[in-house]
Amino acid sequence: MTVDRNHSLYRAITEAVMDEIKAHDIELVHESEHYVPVSVSARHIHLAQAHVDILFGKDYTFQKYKDMSQPGQFACKEQVTIEGTKSQIERVRVVAPLRKETQVEVSRTDAIKLGVTAPVRHSGDIKGSAAITIIGPKGKVYLQEGCIIADRHIHMSEEDAKRFGVRNLQKVKVEVDGDKAGMMYNVTVRVSNRYALDMHIDTDDANAFGIKGQEYLKLIK
Template sequence: MEKIPVGLSNRHVHLCKQDLEKLFGKDYELKVLRNLRQPGQFAAEEKVEIINRGCLSARIVGPIRSHTQVEILSSDQDILGLKAPTRISGNIEDTPGIRIKGPKGVIKIKKGVIIAEKHLHLSEEESRVLNLKTGSKVKLQHPNGTEFEVQVRTGKDHLSEFHLDKDEANSLGIKNGNTVRITRK
């Protein structure tokens, strides 16, 4: 198996169309700052404020999604004054809400704040070769010896990439552009 690039994620926000319009105005279109490795995904130029007891600036990751979701870092919890569970993206039942402020308005979401659980993206072909599907568990190893057991996410809009948040990467000495390999399924 070839080496899998590590993609570090910082705090960010995914917005549904309705919430995007409340924050930025009707028919607003996000501007692409940088395309991400996952096809169709991009870091937008736009940022919002996420507000609870404290507040933080968070970049929007596009395109728009069916549900608004706020992915924070573990170290953000004290600043915001909330506890967020570690979840795979999209699994937002029983998660805290938060206020989000954009240039045209403020919204309050009832749920959707998570700490992103680390995960491995694989293309359809790679997952077929490895006989893995979405939800399968694999072991990964970084050259510094760190091992991870993570869930696989695969589908037609996926390419191989290990997603890990900045806080965890920093604590382990792992940097953007590093690679990992699958050691065991």
């Protein structure tokens, strides 16, 4: 009898709550729909074919090290050294496939160590960015521009964008829980059906917020 009374009470409470939700036109959203996976992007380089020929030799073919979060992209076994006005950083991994323009992505800490003034940019936006020297096993390339600090960004498909209620190039906030909880601002949404849902941050951001790259973070518009 007690079980029946409790069941009736729970049902009455549930119905009352649902009536209140309907009366005030409250939208129910699953908590999981607010969250995006995050990956930590260490320093790396995207190469144009002309620079591959100089650094590694003509007709060189890169060997896959591991797949990355975005479809068709992979880290290569090959690495290069990058050089600024103050110092060098060795073992900078090449990321494939090749691009039309060579681009070096570093963290702010890396830029200070190298002695370069790298701006925060979207990937591919290298006009007026920092100069850098790239040293490979076969040769050396000096770039007058091409070194950037990648902005915090979230890759997502058009379907993902509709689900989150965001648009391409919109700036959003992302909330981080944990021992170093906080809020990341100016996170760029990048929408394309070529993308898989994933947020990319550099090692400076990861260290500041205690992120290892296996977490889900809350997107806040």
